[in-house]
Amino acid sequence: MKYISTRGKAPALSFGDVLLAGLANDGGLYVPETLPHYSKEEIASWANLSYQELAFKVMWPFVEGDIPADAFKTMIDDAYAGFNHSAIAPMVQVGNNEWILELFRGPTLAFKDFALQLLGRLMDYVLSERKEKLVILGATSGDTGSAAIEGCRHSDHLDIFILHPYQRVSEVQRRQMTTVIDNNVYNIAVKGNFDDCQGMVKSSFANQSFLKGAKLGAVNSINWARIMAQIVYYFSSALSVGAPHRKVSFSVPTGNFGDIFAGYLAKKMGLPIDQLVVATNQNDILHRVIAENDMSRQALNVTLSPSMDIMVSSNFERLLFDAHNRDGVQVDELMARFNKGDVTLNDKAWSYVKEHFDSYKVDDKKTCEVIADVFADTQYLLDPHTAIGLEAARHCWKDKSVPMITLATAHPVKFPEAVEKAGCESPSLPEHMKDLFERKESYDVLDNDLSAVQAFVAKNI
Numbered sequence: 001m002k003y004i005s006t007r008g009k010a011p012a013l014s015f016g017d018v019l020l021a022g023l024a025n026d027g028g029l030y031v032p033e034t035l036p037h038y039s040k041e042e043i044a045s046w047a048n049l050s051y052q053e054l055a056f057k058v059m060w061p062f063v064e065g066d067i068p069a070d071a072f073k074t075m076i077d078d079a080y081a082g083f084n085h086s087a088i089a090p091m092v093q094v095g096n097n098e099w100i101l102e103l104f105r106g107p108t109l110a111f112k113d114f115a116l117q118l119l120g121r122l123m124d125y126v127l128s129e130r131k132e133k134l135v136i137l138g139a140t141s142g143d144t145g146s147a148a149i150e151g152c153r154h155s156d157h158l159d160i161f162i163l164h165p166y167q168r169v170s171e172v173q174r175r176q177m178t179t180v181i182d183n184n185v186y187n188i189a190v191k192g193n194f195d196d197c198q199g200m201v202k203s204s205f206a207n208q209s210f211l212k213g214a215k216l217g218a219v220n221s222i223n224w225a226r227i228m229a230q231i232v233y234y235f236s237s238a239l240s241v242g243a244p245h246r247k248v249s250f251s252v253p254t255g256n257f258g259d260i261f262a263g264y265l266a267k268k269m270g271l272p273i274d275q276l277v278v279a280t281n282q283n284d285i286l287h288r289v290i291a292e293n294d295m296s297r298q299a300l301n302v303t304l305s306p307s308m309d310i311m312v313s314s315n316f317e318r319l320l321f322d323a324h325n326r327d328g329v330q331v332d333e334l335m336a337r338f339n340k341g342d343v344t345l346n347d348k349a350w351s352y353v354k355e356h357f358d359s360y361k362v363d364d365k366k367t368c369e370v371i372a373d374v375f376a377d378t379q380y381l382l383d384p385h386t387a388i389g390l391e392a393a394r395h396c397w398k399d400k401s402v403p404m405i406t407l408a409t410a411h412p413v414k415f416p417e418a419v420e421k422a423g424c425e426s427p428s429l430p431e432h433m434k435d436l437f438e439r440k441e442s443y444d445v446l447d448n449d450l451s452a453v454q455a456f457v458a459k460n461i
């Protein structure tokens with residue numbers, strides 16, 4: 001499988017090269033040149049597979065040629081061995097035809113584990129084959145950081161630097177990152193917001209001279225392998241409620257547009273998806289562009305769903321590439337305009353976006369109400385991101401005979417502030433995190449300044 005850049009100027013690469021490259025050297029994001037497509041019969045034949053077997057079926061075409069089948073199977077088995085439910089991504093019913101897909105059963109209690117447990121192993125495999133090392137620079141609004149650290153910390157081939165916005169992640173999220181005291185793990189709190197952190201990561205890819213010859217790698221969803229691993233649970237959950245013999249809809253709490261983009265790809269690969277609902281918090285650029293064709297950048301709000309406090313949604317560029325007939329020149333020009341301020345899409349591109357996505361925005365007050373109401377009705381405790389997803393699902397759901405699956409992207413224990421504001425009791429930490437608040441923390445606080453961050457990285461590799 002070859003991968004091409006959304007801006008059309010970078011060379012086409014194989015899976016192994018894309019995995020290590022992260023961002024394309026023209027500033028674009030890598031996407032598969034072509035997608036595999038599965039017939040209804042073939043998808044139906046996967047109904048009784050384990051999650052791991054299904055993962056192999058779905059992802060194999062993307063890695064074939066670069067990773068041997070047996071090695072890939074072992075990586076998949078190892079990646080999901082640490083999940084605390086045998087179904088890996090179990091489903092819970094919260095209403096008539098209304099489902100929650102629990103994606104927080106991995107070691108760091110967020111959906112990021114699905115991809116990052118695998119990504120660390122894939123990188124390790126490819127780097128050891130090539131006898132190379134990689135410097136990982138990642139940005140997090142709270143969850144990617146700990147999942148990436150957990151996925152990469154045991155590697156001899158990786159040094160990992162994670163930027164999080166100072167005082168803007170929950171305490172549980174921060175401690176999950178900063179209490180990992182390994183020689184190859186560095187946490188940096190940047191006095192800025194997530195977009196600042198992500199901007200620094202992208203600028204560092206554009207000019208890597210500060211690394212003095214070392215190579216930079218990505219763990220954010222700009223890395224194609226992140227998206228690839230997230231496609232699997234759309235298939236597993238849809239199969240469990242009767243697809244492909246019936247349609248299924250999904251509602252996805254959305255920030256960087258990676259998770260829902262994986263759902264869009266599942267649809268293009270043959271999964272009969274009726275609706276894909278983009279659920280946002282007050283940082284609603286994605287809702288505005290889908291509903292009103294308004295892609296203007298506004299100030300970032302601090303919300304009770306901090307992992308979605310994102311204005312520059314990296315993966316939206318991957319969708320824009322399809323919406324512009326995969327013309328990198330148009331995407332390059334559009335992104336240049338976006339970086340200067342606001343942008344509207346041409347009618348054709350906007351129609352494409354609207355054809356595939358519905359959207360809804362939920363504020364903090366409503367988020368708390370949903371957590372409280374669902375708990376009162378079902379005794380099921382939602383995290384604030386999932387609550388936004390569920391509210392958006394209920395608002396946008398067009399055909400109630402089609403099962404609606406809301407992705408539960410994190411465990412509520414990570415967000416006690418929202419849970420308590422909703423009048424619920426925060427659950428206790430799971431056994432493997434019981435002593436999280438007693439563990440020693442280590443992190444550096446740096447100004448919102450690219451050269452300070454790059455100097456820190458250069459000094460520590």
Ligand SMILES: Cc1ncc(COP(=O)(O)O)c(C=O)c1O
Nearest residue numbers: 143254255256257258259307409
């Ligand atoms: C808990 C949680 N929900 C939702 C999201 C949004 O996912 P995405 O950025 O893939 O849209 C994130 C972070 O990205 C998250 O950590």
Ligand SMILES: N[C@@H](CCOP(=O)(O)O)C(=O)O
Nearest residue numbers: 140141142143144220221307
């Ligand atoms: N919500 C994320 C932000 C980074 O998104 P990513 O999916 O591109 O890694 C987080 O929690 O860190």
